[in-house]
Amino acid sequence: MTDFIEIIKQLKFNKDGLIPAVAQDIDSGEVVMVAYMNEESLIKTLKGKKACYYSRSRQKLWTKGENSGNFQEVKQLLIDCDADTILLKIKQHGGACHEGYFSCFFRKINDKGEIEIIREKIFDKNKIYKQNLLSLKRK
Amino acid sequence: MTDFIEIIKQLKFNKDGLIPAVAQDIDSGEVVMVAYMNEESLIKTLKGKKACYYSRSRQKLWTKGENSGNFQEVKQLLIDCDADTILLKIKQHGGACHEGYFSCFFRKINDKGEIEIIREKIFDKNKIYKQNLLSLKRK
Numbered sequence: 001m002t003d004f005i006e007i008i009k010q011l012k013f014n015k016d017g018l019i020p021a022v023a024q025d026i027d028s029g030e031v032v033m034v035a036y037m038n039e040e041s042l043i044k045t046l047k048g049k050k051a052c053y054y055s056r057s058r059q060k061l062w063t064k065g066e067n068s069g070n071f072q073e074v075k076q077l078l079i080d081c082d083a084d085t086i087l088l089k090i091k092q093h094g095g096a097c098h099e100g101y102f103s104c105f106f107r108k109i110n111d112k113g114e115i116e117i118i119r120e121k122i123f124d125k126n127k128i129y130k131q132n133l134l135s136l137k138r139k
Numbered sequence: 140m141t142d143f144i145e146i147i148k149q150l151k152f153n154k155d156g157l158i159p160a161v162a163q164d165i166d167s168g169e170v171v172m173v174a175y176m177n178e179e180s181l182i183k184t185l186k187g188k189k190a191c192y193y194s195r196s197r198q199k200l201w202t203k204g205e206n207s208g209n210f211q212e213v214k215q216l217l218i219d220c221d222a223d224t225i226l227l228k229i230k231q232h233g234g235a236c237h238e239g240y241f242s243c244f245f246r247k248i249n250d251k252g253e254i255e256i257i258r259e260k261i262f263d264k265n266k267i268y269k270q271n272l273l274s275l276k277r278k
Binding site for chain 1: 141142143145146149159161163168170172173185215216217218219220221224226236237238240243244245246247248251252253254257
């Protein structure tokens with residue numbers, strides 16, 4: 001297996017060493033989230049075929065679904081013309097949003113400039129995170 | 140018409156005063172590009188219903204299509220759970236990519252870590268930009 005070093009050299013990471021990654025569910029076509037990758041998380045994603053990001057708040061690698069079980073299987077990884085953004089075509093297991101929605105984009109700005117929720121929740125965030133943390137503790 | 144000041148206060152712009160915006164074609168579902176907005180370009184987009192970004196390289200507002208004619212009609216503007224990313228559902232006129240493709244994401248990274256072009260060009264970039272610049276000069 002390649003070590004993916006050559007491809008890393010061709011991408012433009014920002015001054016914090018990060019590149020934005022858009023995750024789009026391959027079945028529904030829904031854009032489910034945008035997060036950031038550093039070199040290490042991108043290589044891990046390319047090798048393991050599970051989306052792995054860099055958490056800016058926790059300052060560490062973050063495999064999507066590691067707490068919730070809502071993994072993202074990576075089917076295709078695309079780059080844009082400027083090589084400074086990634087588009088992941090993924091199969092979203094469960095929902096992408098920690099608030100309980102399939103997509104993090106569950107709110108729109110209406111013509112009055114107000115925020116409106118336009119999606120239904122698909123899971124109870126308290127249940128799923130608790131359940132999975134318990135099962136992790138048991139391991 | 141609202142001045143959209145209240146909604147601006149609820150969004151999280153980064154330290155450079157920018158917020159990333161993903162543009163998704165509403166008919167095909169294709170993610171066509173990711174660019175950045177500052178407060179002014181976001182308000183202009185909300186008011187005018189044509190996607191307007193902030194060009195980081197040119198350091199000025201940039202209404203997509205102003206040179207190429209390939210405008211983006213904004214049909215819906217969504218925000219994510221963290222209020223730090225925008226998703227624009229747009230009708231893409233012509234192609235979004237200055238290289239001549241419908242989407243800027245016309246290349247994938249294959250399993251060997253190589254870049255592969257996976258889309259066909261839909262316009263000749265030399266023609267379309269020249270044509271439109273000429274027509275602008277005539278005005």
